[in-house]
Amino acid sequence: MRAGPRRGRRRNLPPRPHPLPGGPVQHLRAARRRPPARAAPADPGDVTAVTVRRVGGEDWCTLKAVRLRALAADPAAFTSTLAREEAFTDAVWQERAVAGRSFVACRADAVVGLVSYYAEDGRPRERQLVSMWVAPEARRSGVARALVEAVLDAAAAEGAERLTLFVVHDNEAARRLYEQLGFVATGEVQELPPDALRSEARYALPLPSAT
Numbered sequence: 001m002r003a004g005p006r007r008g009r010r011r012n013l014p015p016r017p018h019p020l021p022g023g024p025v026q027h028l029r030a031a032r033r034r035p036p037a038r039a040a041p042a043d044p045g046d047v048t049a050v051t052v053r054r055v056g057g058e059d060w061c062t063l064k065a066v067r068l069r070a071l072a073a074d075p076a077a078f079t080s081t082l083a084r085e086e087a088f089t090d091a092v093w094q095e096r097a098v099a100g101r102s103f104v105a106c107r108a109d110a111v112v113g114l115v116s117y118y119a120e121d122g123r124p125r126e127r128q129l130v131s132m133w134v135a136p137e138a139r140r141s142g143v144a145r146a147l148v149e150a151v152l153d154a155a156a157a158e159g160a161e162r163l164t165l166f167v168v169h170d171n172e173a174a175r176r177l178y179e180q181l182g183f184v185a186t187g188e189v190q191e192l193p194p195d196a197l198r199s200e201a202r203y204a205l206p207l208p209s210a211t
């Protein structure tokens, strides 16, 4: 995992594809890159209590629950919809989980965050980060940063050279998150259906060699 700051932003289109085959289970402490001041013991949002782990096949119910919660809570942040994904069969969720390309953030017994990534068609040297979401009760404590870092490490381990993502134009929190981590706007902008009044921009961050 890297220690320095990164910056950036994300992308879109029709409902995004989802993760593909994945790798080994990965655990990390969300606090490890946080400034000491953020880990104050009395802080109920203490990120040191958060663990990020890779989702496996046995976690498909957890993946389904947190993804549907995200779509219900923050529909404007995503290009997919709650109605669309509520209609997915269990087999779809199982396939997503088995793919191993999602991470959840857990605090105590609760899942408080989700992120996924996948390889876009025609972009074998890149991975795209999707489905980023942190539960309202866990925000502003470094959970999203830890989830992005898990994806950065996973993508680098797969030999990817760049991590991209899309951010809806008015999603200031997400834009600041990614920019702080080093992502930079690529100039690619996509209109969002149905009215084209919203758009999203692609951001990218080069990845170091996995070796």
Ligand SMILES: CC(C)(COP(=O)(O)OP(=O)(O)OC[C@H]1O[C@@H](n2cnc3c(N)ncnc32)[C@H](O)[C@@H]1OP(=O)(O)O)[C@@H](O)C(=O)NCCC(=O)NCCS
Binding pocket: 010, 074, 077, 078, 131, 132, 133, 134, 135, 138, 139, 140, 141, 142, 143, 144, 145, 146, 166, 167, 168, 171, 172, 173, 174, 176, 177, 178, 180
């Ligand atoms: C955007 C989101 C993922 C951020 O999650 P988070 O765990 O609160 O983010 P972090 O605590 O890791 O914050 C890291 C940095 O992001 C930026 N940031 C996060 N939330 C912010 C906000 N509400 N306003 C401004 N900047 C924000 C800050 O730079 C922050 O660093 P700082 O706390 O040192 O200032 C979360 O608000 C969320 O899930 N929103 C709804 C879904 C969504 O927008 N997903 C992203 C789709 S691209």
